[in-house]
Amino acid sequence: MALAELGVVVLDCPDPDALAGFYCEVLGGTVERDETGDWLDLALPGGQALAFQRAEGYxxxxxxxxxxxxxxxxxxxxxxxxxxxxxxxxxxxxxxxxxxxxxxxxxxxxxxxxxxxxxxxx
Incomplete structure (x- = not known):
């Protein structure tokens, strides 16, 4: 029995909106933004997801x-x-x-x- 399951892969980046847009164009899916703009989820076809997190000094x-x-x-x-x-x-x-x-x-x-x-x- 597994102890956990993979939730999402998170990519640190200087501009989450731009990087989520890039991967949305490459992979399809829907970008979901939080209220701060420092975290975005890309919900992919098939149920997978990627997330993008603002990292100062990246x-x-x-x-x-x-x-x-x-x-x-x-x-x-x-x-x-x-x-x-x-x-x-x-x-x-x-x-x-x-x-x-x-x-x-x-x-x-x-x-x-x-x-x-x-x-x-x-």
Whole structure:
């Protein structure tokens, strides 16, 4: 028996509204704001959720890297068309970090706040 269940993944960022908007465009769903604007939830199709929390003095993680500012986690996002998704996330403000060898089934990006994520062909 599990001791707990995962509630939500929370991303610290300097601008929760902007980052929630980015992921809403990428993943779909509905952004739900609290009264302060320092916390936003993105309710995703299928029942999952991401949350975004304002963090004063936020410093984006490095990838790859170790130590206090190295990559601490990343999101794997499954896509049907890797090339189309690549173009789409770049237009939304993502940065390509690692395209890999030609034919590789995944690519690494940073979202507008610097969090790493991968687009993975299904």
């Amino acid at each position: 410093i984006a993680p490095r990838r790859p890297g170790a130590g206090s500012d190295g990559q601490q986690f990343h999101l794997d996002l499954t896509v049907a068309d890797l090339d189309a998704a690549h173009e789409g996330v770049l237009k939304l403000g993502a940065t390509l970090l690692d395209a890999g060898e030609p034919g590789r089934s995944w690519r690494v990006y940073a979202d507008p706040a610097g969090h790493p994520f991968c687009l993975c062909a299904c």
